Amino acid sequence: MPEWWIERGIGETRAALVDHGRIVEARILRDGVLAAGTILTARLKRTGRNAIAVADDVEYLLPSGSGRATEGAAVQVEVVREALTGSEGWKRPLGRISDRPPCPAPAFEGRALLYPRESPLLDEAGWRELVDEARSGIIGFPGGGLRVSLTPAMTLIDVDGTLSPQELAIAGAGAAALAIRRHGIAGSIGIDLPTLDSKAARQSAGEAIDALLPKPFERTAVNGFGFVQLVRPRRHASSFELASDRPRFEALDLVRSVSRETGTIRLVAHPRLVAELERNADWLRQLERVVGGSVTLRPDPSLAMSAGYAEQA
Incomplete structure (x- = not known):
């Protein structure tokens, strides 16, 4: 289960x-x-279609408009899409007017x-592989691989491999569907499969997506060039989008990887990671409580962004 x-x-x-x-x-x-599903009190800065509401100095775009509320009025806003990061950090989070009282987003229920x-339990289930895929954009599958790229318009997934075109298209379509779900890719998505002359093969590739990617989503048919486009509701950033903000992504991953150390430690990392950790001193204070000792930093420009480590100080 x-x-x-x-x-x-x-x-x-x-x-x-x-x-x-x-x-x-x-x-x-x-x-x-603020997670999607949060309801907060905001003040209308602009009314009409694509209205803007402000709460705690954050502007929320309301694509469905402000209803009958007037400029300056207090309104309840449900967060529909969270604030994004990386190359799309300039986009406002999205919201909609709600008649419900302020409340946090529904919490994840589980273990x-x-x-x-x-933490090792999560790693054994594949968390390290997921992080590596997010930072590299490369995902392997038997007989081929996916390369995930972010563009301003959509997330693109290129399929390549050593199988025959028909086998590769079907296997790659299934692998792409699994990756979309695993990494939380949403919005507009393009999958570039091998060129297929056979309509039946193109249909089979589309059916592989339908079988493995849970609804809701919409997609086009696979065209003669092997391209298929999907659209999924976008409520938060995918792991690839989070990874595009490399200093923060790698700094948080480093903090997690050294959290099982004990005593006084020194984090050795690329200077951009050190700068990110210095900007977020609270992370270091929390890490000190976890490891039971002081935490200092040492920049090393020879290290890759993902190669930080802890040493005994």
Whole structure:
């Protein structure tokens, strides 16, 4: 029976839907980001269609408009899409007018992992592989691989491999569907499969997506060039979008990876990670409580962004 595992770590909460010991769906919620489903009180800054409401100095775009409310009025707003990060950090979070009172987003229900003692359980289910896929954009499957790329218009998934075109298209379509779910990819998505002359093969590739990707989503038919487009409701950033903000993504991953150390430690990392950790001193204070000793930093420009480590100080 699939079960959500929730790890409330330093700087972010990680939730993973685990089925038969493997992660099939994952979600990372950064501290300070109001989750989709939150209802808050805001003040209307602009009315009409694409109205804007403001709460705690954050502007929420209301694509469905402000109804009969007037400029300056207090309204209840449900967060429909969370604040994004990385290359799309400029986009306002989305909301809609609600008649419900302020309340937090529904919490994940499942097994709460004791952090950091039970973190290895999440790793055994595939968390490290998921992080590696998010940072590299490369996902392997038998006979081929996916390359995931972010563009301003959509997330693109390119399929390549050594199988015959028909086998590769069907296997790649299925692998792409699994990756979309696992990494929380949403919005507009394009999958570039091998060119297929056979209509039956194109149909089979589309059916592989339908069989493995839970609704709701809409898709086009696979065209003669092997391209298919999907649209999924977008409520939060995918793991690839989170990883595009490399310093923060890698800094939080480093903090998690060293949280099972004990005593006084020194974090050795790329200077951009050190700068990110210095900007978020509360992470270090929390880490000190977890490891039971002081935590200092040492920049090393020779290290890759993902190669930080802890040493005894």
